[in-house]
Amino acid sequence: MAGDGAPEPLHAAKVLETILYANDxxxxxxxxxxILGLEVYARAPTRQVFFxxxxxxxxxxxxxxxxxxxxxxxxxxVPPHGAVGHGHVCFTASADEIDRWKxxxxxxxxxxxxxxxxxxxxxxxxxxxxxGNCLEFAEPNxxxxxx
Amino acid sequence: MAGDGAPEPLHAAKVLETILYANDxxxxxxxxxxILGLEVYARAPTRQVFFxxxxxxxxxxxxxxxxxxxxxxxxxxVPPHGAVGHGHVCFTASADEIDRWKxxxxxxxxxxxxxxxxxxxxxxxxxxxxxGNCLEFAEPNxxxxxx
Numbered sequence: 632m633a634g635d636g637a638p639e640p641l642h643a644a645k646v647l648e649t650i651l652y653a654n655d656x657x658x659x660x661x662x663x664x665x666i667l668g669l670e671v672y673a674r675a676p677t678r679q680v681f682f683x684x685x686x687x688x689x690x691x692x693x694x695x696x697x698x699x700x701x702x703x704x705x706x707x708x709v710p711p712h713g714a715v716g717h718g719h720v721c722f723t724a725s726a727d728e729i730d731r732w733k734x735x736x737x738x739x740x741x742x743x744x745x746x747x748x749x750x751x752x753x754x755x756x757x758x759x760x761x762x763g764n765c766l767e768f769a770e771p772n773x774x775x776x777x778x
Numbered sequence: 779m780a781g782d783g784a785p786e787p788l789h790a791a792k793v794l795e796t797i798l799y800a801n802d803x804x805x806x807x808x809x810x811x812x813i814l815g816l817e818v819y820a821r822a823p824t825r826q827v828f829f830x831x832x833x834x835x836x837x838x839x840x841x842x843x844x845x846x847x848x849x850x851x852x853x854x855x856v857p858p859h860g861a862v863g864h865g866h867v868c869f870t871a872s873a874d875e876i877d878r879w880k881x882x883x884x885x886x887x888x889x890x891x892x893x894x895x896x897x898x899x900x901x902x903x904x905x906x907x908x909x910g911n912c913l914e915f916a917e918p919n920x921x922x923x924x925x
Contacts, residue, residue: 641875641882642815644832647916647923648868649796652861668789672921685791687870688921694863710891710904712912714799716841716861721795723834728788735788744857757857765859769794774819774835776794 647687651718652694653762656680659691662761666739667722689720721755721767725778729754732768749773794834798865799841800909803827806838809908813886814869836867868902868914872925876901879915896920 653659660680663669669682678696682689694713701708733756745757753773758766800806807827810816816829825843829836841860848855892904900920905913
């Protein structure tokens with residue numbers, strides 16, 4: 632609250648759910664749990680797999696199912712969504728962790744597609760999930776966040 | 779570090795960049811800055827607009843530009859990515875903030891496409907950005923996170 636009792640201006644401050652799409656939910660579950668070490672929170676056979684991170688969710692949906700609108704009498708009328716192509720998500724990692732991730736990914740035959748330092752500091756490595764989504768580990772200082 | 783000095787197992791713990799796609803970057807900038815109150819961090823005319831949230835970035839890319847692979851001699855060889863369709867992102871909000879967001883969005887002629895309580899507790903409201911991406915405000919307890 633501001634000093635005069637008026638509510639603070641609204642602004643979207645924090646992401647609760649980051650979404651990627653994959654047609655093969657089994658392959659996504661294997662990759663994100665076995666290789667990226669994520670905890671499966673929930674799963675629906677061919678539709679979705681949800682992972683719980685430290686303070687938000689990573690949701691992976693099969694777009695061929697989520698583009699279908701909810702039935703008119705649905706109790707949980709989640710609107711349709713779904714995209715085709717290669718999405719992108721970047722996860723936070725320290726410099727040491729990026730070294731370890733690179734070795735870990737390569738030991739699982741995951742190709743490191745790019746590995747470079749940004750001009751203003753910080754390193755990124757890029758690779759793909761089984762659906763072809765572009766994944767990245769980067770140091771938070773590439774955006775001015777503290778490590 | 780574990781007690782025996784071995785490094786802890788790697789796991790992707792935190793998202794640094796959440797991505798959405800939009801062909802009209804001007805319209806995206808207006809919507810996310812003017813209506814969702816986000817701070818523009820960087821902008822490239824027709825390619826991208828980046829927003830800084832509390833502890834991560836929301837990056838909006840024009841997929842028709844980001845699907846183009848980097849040149850062989852690019853100093854920053856960011857891999858291609860890009861999706862077509864309607865993506866989805868959910869932002870955290872408290873119960874009070876969801877009330878305020880609903881009123882705020884409607885005052886800007888943004889349609890609330892769905893508004894419901896989840897069986898295990900917590901409310902979600904859904905709406906669209908100008909590109910048709912499905913956006914949501916939800917209480918963090920819908921995933922078991924503390925409010």
